[in-house]
Amino acid sequence: MQLLIYAGHAPSRDAVLQFTAPIVQQVATGLTLVAGGGSSNTALLEDAIKQLSVPESLPVTLRALSGNAQEAIRSAVQERAYDLVSFGRLRPPIRRWLPGQRSKTLTQRLEPSVLRVQGMVRPLCRILLASGGDAHTFADVALTARVAQPLGATVTLLHVLLPDALFVEGRARRQRTVEEYLADGSPEAGVMQRAVAQLKAEGVPTQLIGRAGPVLDEIMAELEHGDYDLLVIGAHQVASALDRILLEDITGDLLERSPRPVLVVKGDEGA
Structure with a gap:
């Protein structure tokens, strides 16, 4: 995994280095440390190497x-391809309302x-792993497995569905449980x-759960x-402009509200 970490001046610098250190040590195959402000901040990057306990064998x-x-992060990303880019909050809370x-x-x-x-970082x-049950789920699973398996982490795969999806039409309208829905033959359940089988095949202990209700509220x-x-969460490219707006809204809301670090998996439609 080619990993880029922003290790320059930022309110969250120590938290970023603390959280990503195990990924650097056990997952990364290449590491780029980035700082803004020019060459005068090279010392920050050298200090980050020590804080991360970077293996000698890692480029x-x-x-x-x-x-x-x-600007530094965008420039670095344009120079070469990365599998994962990590940073935290880049501006002090008092300056977050300013333009930029x-x-x-x-x-x-x-x-x-x-x-x-x-x-909270620990x-x-x-x-x-929250999934909408579409084909992009497999890209989300693949990256999650690359991180989880070397670290010995477990995964809970969550699917949130609208309450109406639980009703079965027929002579007598019947409401299924979420567990029944996830066990049936619907495309999303399949x-x-x-996805659970894929994670388990990669050696990652995994459980599948479902919730019914508003997506954002149920994930939180x-x-x-x-x-x-x-x-x-996944934030893949989609063809519809409306779908893209809705996806960005949900991603943005989760980034605002999540009390834990968030991994946003990217990728092209159909990948």
């Missing part, structure tokens, strides 16, 4: 680039998958079942109830 590139944090791109917007706009470190043991409720360490 490391240091990039102290001109411009602010957002926020880390949430940067998370949504970057092409590679993004790990945004926020909220060892990565329990992962919540995707979720194959499960995130709190299950006491997870990381939320994984």
